[in-house]
Amino acid sequence: MSAAEGNDEAWTVARLLAWTRDYLQRQEIESPRLCAEILLAHAMRCERLRLFTCYDQVPGADVRTAFRELVKQAATGRPIAYLTGTKEFFSLTFEVTPDVLIPRPETEILVERTIALVRKSPDTLRSLLDLGTGSGCIVISLAKHLPRVRLAAGDISEAALIVARRNAERHGVTKQIDFHRGDLFEPWSRADSKHSAFDVIVCNPPYIGTVNAPVEADVKDYEPHTALFAGPAGLDVIRRVLDQAPARLNTGGHLLLELAFDQADAIRGLLNSTYWQDVVTYRDAAGHERVLHIRRTAAEHAQVA
Numbered sequence: 001m002s003a004a005e006g007n008d009e010a011w012t013v014a015r016l017l018a019w020t021r022d023y024l025q026r027q028e029i030e031s032p033r034l035c036a037e038i039l040l041a042h043a044m045r046c047e048r049l050r051l052f053t054c055y056d057q058v059p060g061a062d063v064r065t066a067f068r069e070l071v072k073q074a075a076t077g078r079p080i081a082y083l084t085g086t087k088e089f090f091s092l093t094f095e096v097t098p099d100v101l102i103p104r105p106e107t108e109i110l111v112e113r114t115i116a117l118v119r120k121s122p123d124t125l126r127s128l129l130d131l132g133t134g135s136g137c138i139v140i141s142l143a144k145h146l147p148r149v150r151l152a153a154g155d156i157s158e159a160a161l162i163v164a165r166r167n168a169e170r171h172g173v174t175k176q177i178d179f180h181r182g183d184l185f186e187p188w189s190r191a192d193s194k195h196s197a198f199d200v201i202v203c204n205p206p207y208i209g210t211v212n213a214p215v216e217a218d219v220k221d222y223e224p225h226t227a228l229f230a231g232p233a234g235l236d237v238i239r240r241v242l243d244q245a246p247a248r249l250n251t252g253g254h255l256l257l258e259l260a261f262d263q264a265d266a267i268r269g270l271l272n273s274t275y276w277q278d279v280v281t282y283r284d285a286a287g288h289e290r291v292l293h294i295r296r297t298a299a300e301h302a303q304v305a
Helices: 014-028 030-045 048-053 060-074 078-086 109-120 136-144 159-170 236-248 264-268
Strands: 088-091 092-095 125-131 152-157 177-181 200-204 249-258 276-282 289-296
Touching: 014 060, 014 109, 030 048, 030 078, 048 092, 078 088, 078 152, 088 136, 092 159, 092 289, 109 136, 109 200, 109 249, 109 289, 125 136, 125 236, 136 159, 136 177, 136 200, 136 236, 136 249, 152 159, 159 177, 249 276
Parallel strands: 125 152, 125 200, 152 177, 200 249
Antiparallel strands: 088 092, 249 289, 276 289
């Protein structure tokens, strides 16, 4: 694009998109056409769909300059969501920064199943905790669909919580969600904690292994490692959640946990039947077991590990 700026042919929206698609494709960037559209819409400060109505428009020099810089960074592998500062999730737009994990489509399964679960038993499932909330995409999506549920969310990262709170304000659900900073259940283990047990706990934990786990460069090089990696097999945080959750769930309460595509069998082997029953998994579009759903039994002596 920069090398051809002197070309007599006008740099219309259509031409910018075509050139950028081909360029990003040569750089082996995934979904080059979509990336080009997202970046140009961001530079033009418009909705992506609006591009399709102005193919013949010639953006100003300032827009082309901003777009050129975005494309240059995208070609290095920097995630598009971090370049634009936003990501769509569950039909909502969320702010994202390098302090938070970029929301994935697979995580929408967790949200969908939780909404369906709570709507089946609205009189008994009235409180919910989101562990490791990150951008807040899970708990905020739940707040939009479950306005009568008492919601709480926590994260070990204060920087992530700042983003989550801004997203809650953006979507008008600030008053519905009680945000706290701490390691897993620590904020709800304090003596001054207003609520210590919940009817539902949801969690998208770090679950990538540090040994022999294939990780794409744009993930490993840019997204926060504390939200990605969890020990050699990726099970360290999941093991802690399974051990500690019984003490923070009401009897008969539900835990829904996202997991890697190949972890279901290993995680089933970690379940203590004294505290967990009714094991179910939900599959993603590729057929992988992606979300684990279990219930807390009536055991009276659940302890935090």
